[in-house]
Amino acid sequence: MAWFLARLVLRNCFRHPLRTALTALGIIVAITAFGLLRTTVDAWYAGAEASSASRLVVRNKNSLMFPLPLYYRNRIEQLEGVKSVSYADWFGGIYIDRKNFFPQFAVEPLSYFPMYPEFVVPPEQMKAFQLDRRGAIVGRKTAEKYGWKVGDQIPLIGTVFAGNWSFVLRGIYHGADARTDESQFFFHWDNLNETVKRILPDKANQVGIFLVALEDPSTAPALSKQIDGMFANSRAETLSETEKAFQLSFVAMTEAILLVIQVVSFLIIVIIMAVMANTMAMTARERRREYATLKAIGFEDHHVVALIAGESLLISLAGGAIGIWLLYPLAAWVGHRFATIFPIFIVSDRTPLAAAAMAALIGVVAACAPAWRAATLKVADGFRALG
């Protein structure tokens, strides 16, 4: 019987090939869009996801725009539980054109990279970088995008730090895994500081943030308090938090947008649900006489319900499967196309599961009304002309 019902469901699907195809197409588009929007939200959080809870970011309490004195480094380093301290400045230069965006940081070359093992640099390149004050290291994606080779001169126009800058590319890093941002550009903080000393002497020896590696992640709250306490009532008070919290504070600014994206992704599902429910209702209405015939012969309500639910689920799950299958190349393309906005644009493991659940939900919801109507259909009424 199960075999028979399955065969009948399959054949029913192909009775109106165009209708079935269009419905499936709608589901494919909806599921792909759902997955893509979810991936977009994930991409927004990706920076925070990848960041560590065992590192602290120390910044100026008033604003990220205000720097901190370099000498804080020694004081922080002396605290119990601190493994190492590094520091960095946001550079924000322009490569030829404003639209060529990639993140650029002036970093302390010896301490910075050991703190970020996810940036994998060949040892000889790392050595060359450390030895060259004008040297720079860039992520694989950015290097590929602009066709840079090790040894190339990279000109940047400063915005925060005005002037024409030139760096020599000494290394290209790869991400340790797919979630590592491979778009960043690093150069010597000393290089930056020298110029600042010359043109803005009173801004010299100041850094944007300190990065603090901890012996034990569980001490993060205590050490944050300790650091901030140490510099309380000074000219530059600090705000310390885990790197994750620091990254999330950027995401928080766009939380409203993310919420809208999430709402839209579910609205798409609701819309296709309504479309599919309408299609199934129409289909079931056309087959009313057939359901009545089956019931007259002795088939029971659950058989008829299985026919309708089976057809609805078959279409929605097939559409869902194709949608999920399309999601991967599409996400790869979006990730490539918008690499500057979303350095990490990867379909998470949960997304196909959520998308499949949505596809199943569409199928079940769409089948509800027509299945109910077919189950409660009085056989004798089924043979009467539609009133």
Place this chain on the structure above:
Amino acid sequence: MAVAEPPIVEIVGLAKSYRRGDQVVPVLQDINLSMTRGEFVALMGPSGSGKSTLLNLIAGIDTPDRGRLAIEGVDITGLSEGELARWRAEHVGFIFQFYNLMPVLSAFENVELPLLLTRLDRRRRREHVQLVLELVGLADRADHYPSQLSGGQQQRVAIARALVSDPTIIVADEPTGDLDRQSAREILDLMESLNERLAKTIIMVTHDHLAAERAHVVRHLDKGVLTDRIERPRARATG
């Protein structure tokens, strides 16, 4: 010899009304009818007189308001929906005016439908289906779909489907109503031979006098009341 045989259909004081808005429309009033095994009864009457309603009650796809309706001694008015469905599968063969074949199933598969509800295995089902398809003269059309068959052929498939599970009673609601004269005659010949050769008990609604002539008994229904009863000799000359 078969004088004392109990009736296969026994209807006493059967009544049925429909609700239209808050109006109650009586359709059948105090119907009394009995049929013996192997009987072929034609039910005639003007349109709207309640013929289909009565047939549906006998077939267990509609329920009466009142009265006794026993088939082979079992009063089916007390059965639940599920019990009725199982009862129909075992006891009733349907022939409809518009054939009501499943368009996505071949003639073979359409005929096989009632057997899917039995415990017969594939091989036995195939044997049964082939047998009845031969009986209705469509063995060579087993793989055809309804859309590839003429109206008369479709109705013969429907008859094969009504026959395949060897039901107690065959109900036919205007089986020739949608057919040309020639096809109608063939269908009536077929039904007559089912009755005569296989001793099938048949109740047929029709308003075609030629159709009614094939039956042993013709009953008239008028405004929900059974009126005259016309009997014809049972053994008809064949050929």
